[in-house]
Amino acid sequence: MSGVIDVSRRVPDRLTFLQKLYLPEILRGMWVTLRHLARNLANMKGLPTILYPEARRNYSKRFRGKHILKAREDGMLKCVACYMCQQACPAECITIVAGEHPKIAYEKYPVVFDIDMMRCVFCGFCVDACPKDAIWMTRNYEMAFFSREDAVFSIDRLRETKAEVEKYGYGYRPYYPGDGTTPPSDASMLPVLAGGGERDRLRAGAIPLPDRDAGPGPLNAPSQARKAFSA
Amino acid sequence: MTLVVDAGAALSPAAERVRERIGASPLAGRAEVADLDLPTIEIGPTDWPALARFLRDDPGCGYDLFLDLCGVDNLRRAGRKTRFEAVVHLHSLTRNEHVRVRVLLPDAEKLRLPTVCDVYPASNWFEREAYDLFGFDFPGHPNLHRLLCHDAFVGHPLRKDYAPGQRWFFAEEDLRMPEWSKDTDERAGHFETQTISIGPSHPATHGIIHLVARLDGEKIVRAETMIGYLHRCFEKMAEKHHWNQVIPYTDRLNYVSAMLNGVGYVRTVEAMLGVEVPERGRLARTILSEFTRIMDHCVCIGANLVDIGALTNFIYLYQNRENIYDLLEACCGARLTVSYVRVGGLAIDVPDDFVARCRALLDSIPGFLEDVEKLVTNNRIVRNRLSGTGIVTKEQAIAWGMTGPMLRASGVPYDVRRARPYDFYDRFDWDVPIAQDGDNFARYLVRLEEMRQSLKIIRQALDVFPASGPVNSDDWRVVLPPKDAVYHDMESLIYHFKLTMEGIRAPAGERYEWIEGGNGELGFYAVSDGRGGPYRLKVRPPCFPNMAAFEHIVVGGTVSDAIATLGTLNVIAGELDR
Numbered sequence: 001m002s003g004v005i006d007v008s009r010r011v012p013d014r015l016t017f018l019q020k021l022y023l024p025e026i027l028r029g030m031w032v033t034l035r036h037l038a039r040n041l042a043n044m045k046g047l048p049t050i051l052y053p054e055a056r057r058n059y060s061k062r063f064r065g066k067h068i069l070k071a072r073e074d075g076m077l078k079c080v081a082c083y084m085c086q087q088a089c090p091a092e093c094i095t096i097v098a099g100e101h102p103k104i105a106y107e108k109y110p111v112v113f114d115i116d117m118m119r120c121v122f123c124g125f126c127v128d129a130c131p132k133d134a135i136w137m138t139r140n141y142e143m144a145f146f147s148r149e150d151a152v153f154s155i156d157r158l159r160e161t162k163a164e165v166e167k168y169g170y171g172y173r174p175y176y177p178g179d180g181t182t183p184p185s186d187a188s189m190l191p192v193l194a195g196g197g198e199r200d201r202l203r204a205g206a207i208p209l210p211d212r213d214a215g216p217g218p219l220n221a222p223s224q225a226r227k228a229f230s231a
Numbered sequence: 232m233t234l235v236v237d238a239g240a241a242l243s244p245a246a247e248r249v250r251e252r253i254g255a256s257p258l259a260g261r262a263e264v265a266d267l268d269l270p271t272i273e274i275g276p277t278d279w280p281a282l283a284r285f286l287r288d289d290p291g292c293g294y295d296l297f298l299d300l301c302g303v304d305n306l307r308r309a310g311r312k313t314r315f316e317a318v319v320h321l322h323s324l325t326r327n328e329h330v331r332v333r334v335l336l337p338d339a340e341k342l343r344l345p346t347v348c349d350v351y352p353a354s355n356w357f358e359r360e361a362y363d364l365f366g367f368d369f370p371g372h373p374n375l376h377r378l379l380c381h382d383a384f385v386g387h388p389l390r391k392d393y394a395p396g397q398r399w400f401f402a403e404e405d406l407r408m409p410e411w412s413k414d415t416d417e418r419a420g421h422f423e424t425q426t427i428s429i430g431p432s433h434p435a436t437h438g439i440i441h442l443v444a445r446l447d448g449e450k451i452v453r454a455e456t457m458i459g460y461l462h463r464c465f466e467k468m469a470e471k472h473h474w475n476q477v478i479p480y481t482d483r484l485n486y487v488s489a490m491l492n493g494v495g496y497v498r499t500v501e502a503m504l505g506v507e508v509p510e511r512g513r514l515a516r517t518i519l520s521e522f523t524r525i526m527d528h529c530v531c532i533g534a535n536l537v538d539i540g541a542l543t544n545f546i547y548l549y550q551n552r553e554n555i556y557d558l559l560e561a562c563c564g565a566r567l568t569v570s571y572v573r574v575g576g577l578a579i580d581v582p583d584d585f586v587a588r589c590r591a592l593l594d595s596i597p598g599f600l601e602d603v604e605k606l607v608t609n610n611r612i613v614r615n616r617l618s619g620t621g622i623v624t625k626e627q628a629i630a631w632g633m634t635g636p637m638l639r640a641s642g643v644p645y646d647v648r649r650a651r652p653y654d655f656y657d658r659f660d661w662d663v664p665i666a667q668d669g670d671n672f673a674r675y676l677v678r679l680e681e682m683r684q685s686l687k688i689i690r691q692a693l694d695v696f697p698a699s700g701p702v703n704s705d706d707w708r709v710v711l712p713p714k715d716a717v718y719h720d721m722e723s724l725i726y727h728f729k730l731t732m733e734g735i736r737a738p739a740g741e742r743y744e745w746i747e748g749g750n751g752e753l754g755f756y757a758v759s760d761g762r763g764g765p766y767r768l769k770v771r772p773p774c775f776p777n778m779a780a781f782e783h784i785v786v787g788g789t790v791s792d793a794i795a796t797l798g799t800l801n802v803i804a805g806e807l808d809r
Contacts, residue, residue: 002661002662003662003663004644004662004663004664004665005662005663005664005665005680006664006665006666006667006668006674007664007665007666007677007679007680008666008668008676010676011608011609011676013615015609015611019609019611020559020611021613025609025610025611028605029606029610031606032602032606033543033606036547036602048550048553059560059580060560060561060564062560062561062563062564062571062582063560063565064563064564064565065563084728084731084732085688085783087731087732088476088731089481090472090476090477090479090480092476119477121568121570122565122568123478123479123565123568123570124372124564124570124578125475125476125479125570128578128711129731131717131724131727131728132384132718133714138675152482169463169530171564172564174714175714175715
């Protein structure tokens, strides 16, 4: 704690004769601005302005840009369509339709996962809300579109691609241990229920992955499996 | 009525003093005093003007600063005496105390509440806002028209039975122009006066603000400001969201100092919940808040100087802003709309190089400020434009409910960080800058010095900033559990799920918390009914009373003085219109 200072006593009420005479003051002002100019000319690389798009600003690893949906090792989305991000979104821009997957290993998966980028406020609440480490953000801030329909990104544009990550890099995500790329463990990378044999067959491509456009598949399969399990 | 404490119960000393004074006044028996977070006086509408006069004039009360008036609709809230109430917050500069007055409006067709514009001129726009959003009628009000909603709007949007999502089409012919602006004022032997519109979309207004001015030559003889062009129904939206989900919305209030809004808001919710934020989290908030204040003042001074023709300073000041944005972006991932705070702490811990980045900023900012000072402070043109224009005397500033740099430039050393130190402001060594003249130049000087004081605060905060430790409370009913626990531990997952799906359960009640925003006292009045989100959330935007006074300040000056004055008021449309 300290006191109160009166700043109006710091500057003289009246200007001096020299200050009133424009010219010396103009020269003094020019000295300040020319010094900046000289400093900038000497250090062109350190200029604060950036020649976008030739040069790009280097954002931090926490940058909140376009979202990506993370995939498991077998290419299936990690998302289990739990609706947590849809509920957490303050802008109400996420639309999820859940489907029941024929394979018990996946159980529930998003048939539709849309983000309306025109509504999105890029607050990162969806990343915080996800219990499955399924949605991250990238440093991609270049999302121009010509129509409102184009602004609604569906799974095919949200799914993580190597090209996008290589170009922009990961942004806001749930954890930053070490270099910020290693998750705490691989617990959420693979379905817990999947046994070793099934995992191997998945990797070998013996079990075809569901096609999003083909719909959720026959609904009775998981319940039959459950019945078999309880029996 | 559950909240009023019965007569036998012990009151806090502050509430007891208020009760004694009211008991000795002619209003004894007609007002009740409750002890909530603030001493709260309850009164009927007919006695309200008399109470207001008593509270202002009685030497023992001295509540001279009118802070806020807002409506509350109790339709879906159990145990209240009346459906509608008007809640007023007042501050006493002499005794450094807040008080709340709750005016209970009897259920009737017309919700009448006499105006107190003659007692507190600051209440003028707040009453118009309550008229607009709640349909309260204020007999005797000089200019009772809609303020935030447009003139073709039907209904009162903050009433609980108003369905959100309705749209009202607004055409140009619906625009209400002030009655006096419609005909010219022609007097014999005198030149004709003219009425002009400055704005709504004018480069000098830095936002969408409409000033209708009557000119006698170059001199403004009468003016009226019309706002609401950026009204995005923040308060109605807040009622539809969880406590944490409101945070991105607060970023868009005063978008020049987004961090400060977030801190002010979460402090209100934390006070309701009784959550303690660890020291590291609070210090990080303090440091970033002070950087944000510097940014706010940089924008204000820079834009103001551009308006009067000095462009270079703008660039120098904006360089600071860019550098501070880099720091904010490294912390939270966004530059402007930071959404960094959460109830109970921060979204994520500050980066490893936080202290080094802050120190680098501390080294770079003073140089730019020095350059600006060299170019501006003794510049004859700047002096001619700013000195002696837009004068607000001490008495006027208090009557118009001004706070922050506006009030301090008029000679009142009221700073919330000093008057009611929150976080660690009482531990730091810093000064409250004031000036005596109350003109535009005094406001420039105060802001410039405030930036230096903020740097001083940051330097001290960095010295005591813990190298490690939690930034968030470990109360998982409030803060999301760490992700590793959520992935592996069922209990954490349940907390995570409950918090995300249902929101934080704040206990039923109400709270007014205030901090020093970039423009002055930024208050949040939150009412909770025990569910996961606000039942009612009112912002006390510091630039709202400043803008309300604008139409009085500019009278007598020239149009170009009005532009210079608008700049030093630092009106941010996002906060003004909400």
